[in-house]
Amino acid sequence: MQDTEAALDSEACFKLKGSRVTMTILELYRYDYQSFNDALSSTVSSAPDFFQQTPVILSLEKCPAQDFIDFIELEELCREYGMVPVAVRGGSEEQIVSANVAGLPSLPPASIASKSNEPASESAVTIREVEIEVEVPVSANKVITTPVRSGQQIYAPGGDLVVMAPVSAGAEILADGNIHVYGPLRGRALAGVKGDNSARIFCQSLEAELISIAGNYKVNEDLQGSLWKQAIKAELEGDQLIISPL
Template sequence: MSVPAAHARLEPFRLRGANFNLLVLRLLDPRPEAVIPALADQFRRAPGFLRFAPLVIGLDDLEGGGQGVDFVTLAAELRRIEITPIGTVGGSPELRAAAQGAGLPPLRTAGGKEEAVPLAPAQNAPPPPVTEPALSASHAPVEGARPTMVIDHAVRAGQRIWAQGADLIVNGTVNPGAEVIADGNLHVYGHLRGRAIAGGADNLDARVFALNFDPELVSIAGYYAVRDGLADAPIGKAVQVRLVGENMRFDRLG
């Protein structure tokens, strides 16, 4: 049976590099029984923030090289609490090899050099479960860097908007369950009730501005606070959020 000319292609797929906004779980303790309960507690305090999120495991902060990490158990326990580990960064060649044997390949940052990983016998790691995403994500495609992305409507629960390589301005409410992400600064000219993430590309100088500040979660360059931890913030007021060292500061505007 011949293939109609309109559907014929020279190749069945194409591969291209891309950058993604990923969370890094920097391991300070190699024991899954210590890491998972603490992470699950954060998960309960910010429901929806980490659910089915792709996560990279950082290995550089483990004392003594982190020998003896049980990557099979760690990956299985992360999936059990609905977090999806996709690989590792950093660590010694031996540690990266152990992780790769558990189905967690080494990743490299954009522009980084490929690192050799010695072969290791594969552990009996179960394949990751196929899950439907909890929320329908709305990523705004960006070809190259853009100075500012402007959204002239409210962001509904379940929506995610990411200003890649740009500032983000939202002229409307960010509703509970919605997520707005900017690699630069984030401005919300309305009620901020969802999750707000600025400095998505490790920009420590990024800031969050909101006319009515009442978020489920606010984050700058990986440092974040959930609603329970905002007791000292001026909730319901016009606020600027910025980092001072590793501490998040909340200043009233006007």
């Protein structure tokens, strides 16, 4: 008995193995809540049992790069109909970052994955280990001088984002570094999206739907205190998102 226990203790508690798994693809051409909900309802009603607890990959390769997608809302809709989004494939840099913020990792586009000799399928994809050459963007700040409208998404990879105008409700601004808004901030602002705990958010008037630093966030209800509609700075102290007067 003791020899058996000793053998178990000496073994690793898990092992990572590569394998090929067939996955269902949900190919997205455009996204708005009502159209997507209606189309998904119609599709699932034809074979409801098939879609229960079905993992899916969201393909963005035919979705316009400028389209804003609320991936949190999209995930919730999919789960209502039994589908479980596990990753996105393709998409613009802004869409990929927005998906990552919602907890969805990104896969290489089909043009990379299809370099094997196996034919691609319209309804499924074979996941395999793929060696990808990644180009690291040069650190640079981005300056926006025009208002950020509802439905727009702006991302500053590798640097700070400076907005010299208002950010409307329904808009989303993201940066790997700090965010500066020289006007009312009414949409969503996410700084340090790749995990930079030292990132900060500055704005002239706090009216945001959500602010987040390195994944630590506060929503509108949490923000409506004594500093609402005031000039503020937001920063992390440990895991706490602290807002103070600017």
